[in-house]
Amino acid sequence: MLDWTHTTDSIPKDGAVFAQSADLAARETMATEFNLLGCHALRSDYTIRPRSDGRYQVSGTLRAEIAQACVVTLEPVTQTIQETFDVTFCPPDQLENDEPEFDALEADDREPLERDQIPVGRVLAQILSLAIPPFPRADGASLHQTEAGQDPDDTAQSPFAALAQLRQPDDKGPGES
Numbered sequence: 810m811l812d813w814t815h816t817t818d819s820i821p822k823d824g825a826v827f828a829q830s831a832d833l834a835a836r837e838t839m840a841t842e843f844n845l846l847g848c849h850a851l852r853s854d855y856t857i858r859p860r861s862d863g864r865y866q867v868s869g870t871l872r873a874e875i876a877q878a879c880v881v882t883l884e885p886v887t888q889t890i891q892e893t894f895d896v897t898f899c900p901p902d903q904l905e906n907d908e909p910e911f912d913a914l915e916a917d918d919r920e921p922l923e924r925d926q927i928p929v930g931r932v933l934a935q936i937l938s939l940a941i942p943p944f945p946r947a948d949g950a951s952l953h954q955t956e957a958g959q960d961p962d963d964t965a966q967s968p969f970a971a972l973a974q975l976r977q978p979d980d981k982g983p984g985e986s
Contacts, residue, residue: 810838811930815857817922820865824858827869827929843938846876846885853933855894862903865922868895871933875941881950890940896932898922 813829831839831851840848855869873890896918904921920932 810842810934811835811851813853813928813930813933814923815927815929817859817863817865817925817927820857820859820927822859824856826854826856828852828854829929839934839937840875842934843875843941845941846878848873848875849887850874851937853929855929857927857929860897863900863922864903865898865927866895867898867927867929867932869893871936871940873937873940877942877945879947879950880944881952882947884947884950886945886947888942888945890937892936892940894918894932894936896920898927 811829811831812835813827815825815827819825829852831848836848836851839851840846851871851873853869853871855867858866860866871890871892871894874887875890876885876887878884879886898920899922901921904919920928
């Protein structure tokens with residue numbers, strides 16, 4: 810999807826800063842992959858820093874402007890997504906030797922290096938997919954259907970209100986005289 814891959818030997822010892830923007834073909838692929846009406850912009854600014862033991866720290870910001878269909882009206886809903894990220898890329902053998910216990914609150918995001926390459930684009934596509942709202946709604950869209958001119962709040966009755974209407978005026982409840 811996003812071919813933003815860097816070889817480990819191209820990263821200087823003091824790190825490198827990158828600014829990437831997805832081209833039209835990549836944005837169309839992302840839109841299709843994530844069932845979007847469109848991906849109008851996709852950009853990331855990030856830094857790659859070498860760490861000890863062959864690890865690389867990648868941190869930055871992902872920004873995207875997407876269009877989705879409203880779940881109520883099917884009208885296009887344009888949204889801006891901005892996510893910060895901090896991921897450590899490790900040699901695959903270091904990931905296999907991790908502790909069996911996993912604590913999601915303390916765990917850092919770790920991804921495998923792929924043959925001495927840092928697949929930043931793959932990870933950014935995952936980050937975007939998780940940031941996309943699952944149920945987008947257009948402004949003013951509501952699931953409540955009402956008749957013209959009727960206040961939507963007036964239609965909401967509790968089941969007990971409906972039962973009270975069935976009760977005859979001369980009926981008395983249990984224990985009433």
